[in-house]
Amino acid sequence: MNAAESRFPTPAHKILGDVGIPANVVTILILSRGKCGLSRCITRYLVTMAAVDLLVIVTDVILVRINGYYFPTTFLYITPVCSFHRALIRAVTDISVWLTIAFTFDRFVTICCQKLKTKYCTEKTASLVIGTVCLLFCVKNIPWFFIYEPYYTIDHVPLFCHEKPEYYTVTAWVAFGWINRCLTPLLPIFLILLLNALTVGYILAASRVRRRLRGSKNDVNHNDPEMENRRKSIILLFAISGNCILLWMTYVIFFLLVRIANQYYSTGFNDPMYIADFTSYMLLLLSCCTNTCIYAVTQTKFRDELKNGLIYPLRIIYKLGQQRKVQSNSQH
Numbered sequence: 001m002n003a004a005e006s007r008f009p010t011p012a013h014k015i016l017g018d019v020g021i022p023a024n025v026v027t028i029l030i031l032s033r034g035k036c037g038l039s040r041c042i043t044r045y046l047v048t049m050a051a052v053d054l055l056v057i058v059t060d061v062i063l064v065r066i067n068g069y070y071f072p073t074t075f076l077y078i079t080p081v082c083s084f085h086r087a088l089i090r091a092v093t094d095i096s097v098w099l100t101i102a103f104t105f106d107r108f109v110t111i112c113c114q115k116l117k118t119k120y121c122t123e124k125t126a127s128l129v130i131g132t133v134c135l136l137f138c139v140k141n142i143p144w145f146f147i148y149e150p151y152y153t154i155d156h157v158p159l160f161c162h163e164k165p166e167y168y169t170v171t172a173w174v175a176f177g178w179i180n181r182c183l184t185p186l187l188p189i190f191l192i193l194l195l196n197a198l199t200v201g202y203i204l205a206a207s208r209v210r211r212r213l214r215g216s217k218n219d220v221n222h223n224d225p226e227m228e229n230r231r232k233s234i235i236l237l238f239a240i241s242g243n244c245i246l247l248w249m250t251y252v253i254f255f256l257l258v259r260i261a262n263q264y265y266s267t268g269f270n271d272p273m274y275i276a277d278f279t280s281y282m283l284l285l286l287s288c289c290t291n292t293c294i295y296a297v298t299q300t301k302f303r304d305e306l307k308n309g310l311i312y313p314l315r316i317i318y319k320l321g322q323q324r325k326v327q328s329n330s331q332h
Contacts, residue, residue, distance in 0.1 A: 012282050013065045016057060020289035024054035027295060030309065036301040044126040045103040046295075052096045053288035059089050061285060079150040079158035086161065087144035094137040094184045096288060100244045101188050102129050107237045108195045112202040140183070143176060181255055185248040192241045203234060232298075239294045247287035251280040 027050040030036065031043050038046070063076060063085065075081055106129075110121050119125075147167050150158030167173045254276050295302045 013061050016282075016285055016289060017061045017066055020057040020061070020285075021054060023289055024050045024057070024291075026306065026309065027291065028054070030302060030305045031295075033305065035305055036295075036299055038299075039121070040123040041106065041121050041126045042103075044123055044130070045099065045106060046291075048130050049096065049099045049103065050291060052092055052099060053291060055092045056089070056096055056285070056288045059085065059092060064089075077160050079148065079161050082161040083145045083148040086148060087141050090144050090180075091138050091141040093284075094141065095134055097184050097188050097244065097248070098133050098137060099130065100241060101191050102133060104192055104195050104237060104241050107233060108199050111199055111233060147173070181252075185244075185252060189245050189248065189252070192245055196238065196241060199234065199237070235298050236294070239298050240291060243290055243294060244287055247283045247290070250276075251284050254280040 028047055031038070031047045031050065034040070034043060036043070067074065067076065076085060106121055106126065109116050113120075147163055148161035149164045151160035151162060153159070167177070257276075258273075
């Protein structure tokens, strides 16, 4: 039994669905308006990341857990459809992580590579990078379609899917499993740490140089517009990339422990292995719901747009009430 494959939703799954979908939809709507003070390049990355996170929640939480509980006999559980769905989940999860890498690299170029900045940090380049990432990881996850076999066959219809035994024994499949985990999330975590370390080093060095040029060692960064812009960029960058690392770390540790212990199945819901698997997978899914909170905390204009969006329906209701009141008074 694998917690990640369980078809029964928990309150945590329902909360992810109830919060994650509207949060990502609101994020897409607010960022798409282009009034958050972000460049078109950054906006393109952030909107796409929110859209992919929304797709992760729909394909994994809604169509697997919640749908499986309320509609246990849908066509989604025919083995070929189920296999395609599992491959799709892997693909959108990979894309979600690697778009974070693309965003981190874009911010690294913006801050640390001034000569490359004008050519690379453009909306056109962002669109090309996003399209390439989506295409590559859709192709990369095609083998997952062939990993699964049916649990049951009823009236010649194969139902449900689980990994074939050879997935854990055949060298090619074992290698594929390790390559898959190295590409997501081991390599992304390394790249995020590396790029952030280089970015911090550059900012610290640049800050010292700017203080000398301004002729005052006691100069405060927020009096320098350039350093203030860099500070805001780095806060957003570190919040998003740090969130990705923290919420994926438990999943990485669990994967390594399972491979070292050579124990791939748990015995029940009270098994520590099941609890660890469930916890790591829930944290992974949570990473697709937290970016909206990050934007709200780090971006003043995003908070203002969110506040206006929440107040707008109340304004409409108030205006309608005032109009009815005026009409009622005019009739009397």
